[in-house]
């Protein structure tokens with residue numbers, strides 16, 4: 001589906017952002033591993049989270065979508081799963097494939113996981129290496145790195161002490177889920193701290209788990225108990241509208257119930273360093289996650305350097321931060337972000353190609369890019385989304401401040417994380 005984005009003067013009002021994708025995946029998985037009822041409200045119903053839901057159903061989990069944003073799980077504990085009758089499809093979702101591998105490796109049965117053309121190109125060895133050390137047997141394309149992945153699980157899981165070469169919440173979470181089945185204590189250390197939703201939710205469900213700096217320690221064998229989970233609004237989805245309000249004149253936006261976990265909210269920190277007027281209101285905790293309301297006003301931004309340990313806390317927001325940087329005074333440099341090359345598409349290449357097409361000057365680096373503001377965006381072009389939801393939505397926000405309309409190909413990929421993105425945008429027009 002090709003979508004036309006027309007320029008806009010300002011955006012104002014209150015915007016309801018859908019539930020957090022990372023937390024929705026985890027609530028489905030951890031609820032299925034627990035004993036008793038888990039009720040998930042404000043669940044994100046999108047292509048990625050439905051992939052997780054369908055895989056869990058295929059291995060016997062008792063899950064029901066009770067309405068558009070509510071899921072009820074009747075969990076029967078860690079050992080309640082059965083061998084699936086068919087190949088399991090994680091579609092476009094890296095989180096689904098990697099986290100589910102952690103569960104499947106601890107089941108005494110055979111399973112095969114696949115995904116779409118994008119997911120079949122994303123590296124899986126980073127998860128398979130530690131999970132193999134814990135007892136699971138894996139086979140995959142290209143020396144075991146790419147899906148389809150065959151898994152011969154085992155009910156004899158060894159604990160592990162592991163240092164991950166990359167800061168990845170998906171790798172860490174796969175090991176943590178597998179470690180629930182181990183006889184003994186496991187420990188994972190990351191080079192930088194990645195999002196800790198799995199740790200927070202496991203603790204909330206009763207697991208014996210401790211976070212200290214970039215190290216997590218977990219005991220195997222503990223029983224998890226079903227819980228009520230309220231999924232906060234997704235800060236990654238909110239970021240598109242936050243940046244839109246910042247770069248358009250005379251705009252004020254209120255976004256309620258946003259998850260503001262420090263391992264996820266690096267973009268807010270950076271935008272504030274750039275001079276953004278963002279006020280945090282009504283801070284509270286819901287199921288072990290900090291949640292707040294955000295009030296955002298048009299701001300004069302200035303360029304910054306974004307690098308090092310903040311990168312994992314804003315990795316999915318880099319495309320939209322690039323849009324903000326194009327409207328900031330001075331230069332913005334993004335480095336240490338090589339991981340962007342292993343997402344739904346190579347996001348560094350995608351940003352550089354499509355910004356150039358729109359008339360924005362940007363310089364590619366191996367590990368990021370450099371961009372100067374304040375640039376005029378000519379528009380009047382057709383951009384590619386590369387079937388990557390974050391690229392599609394970032395280009396759409398750039399299109400709002402372009403001098404002419406832009407077209408974006410394959411815009412329906414926004415269904416991966418934000419099915420009603422265009423409807424929300426139109427309510428703010």
Ligand SMILES: O=C(O)C1=C[C@@H](OP(=O)(O)O)[C@@H](O)[C@H](O)C1
Pocket residue numbers: 021022023094095167168169170171173194195315316339
């Ligand atoms: O665990 C998660 O929910 C996610 C972790 C990140 O990936 P990596 O673990 O590969 O960094 C992030 O980019 C992805 O959108 C969601």
Ligand SMILES: C=C(OP(=O)(O)O)C(=O)O
Pocket residue numbers: 021048092093094095096316343344390417
């Ligand atoms: C990278 C993303 O997700 P995943 O890794 O789950 O495909 C994302 O949502 O930006």
